[in-house]
Amino acid sequence: xxxxxxxxxxxxxxxxxxxxxxYSDELSDIPQSYWYSTSATAPTGSHCEFDVRELPGYDSxxxxxxxxxxxxxxxxxxxxxxGLLNNNLAMKHATHD
Numbered sequence: 001x002x003x004x005x006x007x008x009x010x011x012x013x014x015x016x017x018x019x020x021x022x023y024s025d026e027l028s029d030i031p032q033s034y035w036y037s038t039s040a041t042a043p044t045g046s047h048c049e050f051d052v053r054e055l056p057g058y059d060s061x062x063x064x065x066x067x068x069x070x071x072x073x074x075x076x077x078x079x080x081x082x083g084l085l086n087n088n089l090a091m092k093h094a095t096h097d
Contacts, residue, residue: 007040012073017080017087022049036076039088048088055079 008020009031020040021031034052042048052058055075063071079085 008037010040011036011069012076014077014080017085019076019080019085034072036072038085042088050085052076055084056082 008022010018011021012019017038018040020037022035022037022044023030024032025044035049036052037046037048037050039046039048052072052075053060055078057078058075059071076085
């Protein structure tokens with residue numbers, strides 16, 4: 001983010017859950033490639049941040065071929081629908097039966 005803090009850019013909103021871009025530090029305005037947050041105000045490294053590559057159904061080959069983070073939106077949307085992500089909490093590890 002730039003010299004003055006501002007709210008992170010919204011990446012996706014679905015079913016009442018908002019997902020925001022994350023940044024490497026408070027001075028960066030370049031979003032991280034794979035990390036997102038369920039909170040616009042949580043500090044870097046908080047329990048609200050998650051790596052999209054750790055969510056169920058993530059496909060790295062599809063991600064490399066997609067434009068505009070389509071694979072990220074698909075996987076995050078599925079995680080929201082499955083209840084794995086909700087506002088102010090990112091569940092980093094889903095259990096698989």
